[in-house]
Amino acid sequence: MANKSALIIVLLLTLAGCKPPQTSVAPLTPEAKEYVQHLDLSDVRMKSTETYLKQTVTEIEGNIQNQGNRAVQSVEIVCVFYDAYGQVVLRERVFIVKRSGGALKPGQTRAFRLPFDNIPASWNNQMPRLVIAAIAFE
Numbered sequence: 001m002a003n004k005s006a007l008i009i010v011l012l013l014t015l016a017g018c019k020p021p022q023t024s025v026a027p028l029t030p031e032a033k034e035y036v037q038h039l040d041l042s043d044v045r046m047k048s049t050e051t052y053l054k055q056t057v058t059e060i061e062g063n064i065q066n067q068g069n070r071a072v073q074s075v076e077i078v079c080v081f082y083d084a085y086g087q088v089v090l091r092e093r094v095f096i097v098k099r100s101g102g103a104l105k106p107g108q109t110r111a112f113r114l115p116f117d118n119i120p121a122s123w124n125n126q127m128p129r130l131v132i133a134a135i136a137f138e
Contacts, residue, residue: 032135038068039075039132042109046127060114060128064096064104071103071138079114080129083122090119093133103138 028036044062051057060079066072075097081090096112097104104110 028132028134031137032132035068035070035072035135035137036132038066038070039072039135040065040067041130044127044130055117058116058119060116060130061112063109063111065109066104066106069106071105072097072135073099073103073138074134074136075104075132076134078131078133079116080131081116081119081123082126082128083120084124089122090116090128092116092118099136 042063042065044060046058046060048056048058064075074095076093076095078091078093080088081092083089094114096114097110101110
């Protein structure tokens with residue numbers, strides 16, 4: 001009965017032109033999954049600033065180091081923000097290494113900066129969970 005109800009809800013959302021909420025991100029490729037251990041996030045910190053328009057911008061800054069033996073063209077992470085009860089209030093997928101910035105070669109470290117201006121007020125103001133979601137190799 002529960003499966004029938006879920007199917008009906010998805011069908012109604014589809015007919016209405018809405019997408020059901022995404023509960024997960026596509027998994028890493030086997031090649032990328034194996035390489036994740038060679039990418040090190042360090043000096044990760046968070047700060048909030050107020051813009052001249054009185055809007056709060058939260059920034060996550062840090063470094064990513066390629067400790068492996070392959071050049072990496074891009075790396076995407078998922079930032080998961082929680083509320084005081086441990087419920088997800090925002091899940092956003094962003095690049096920390098972009099193709100346009102050139103490859104992150106073996107042994108290199110690169111700084112990243114991730115600005116967020118759309119975090120819900122219910123956020124617990126703690127560092128979000130950062131999970132590597134995709135890696136593209138050179």
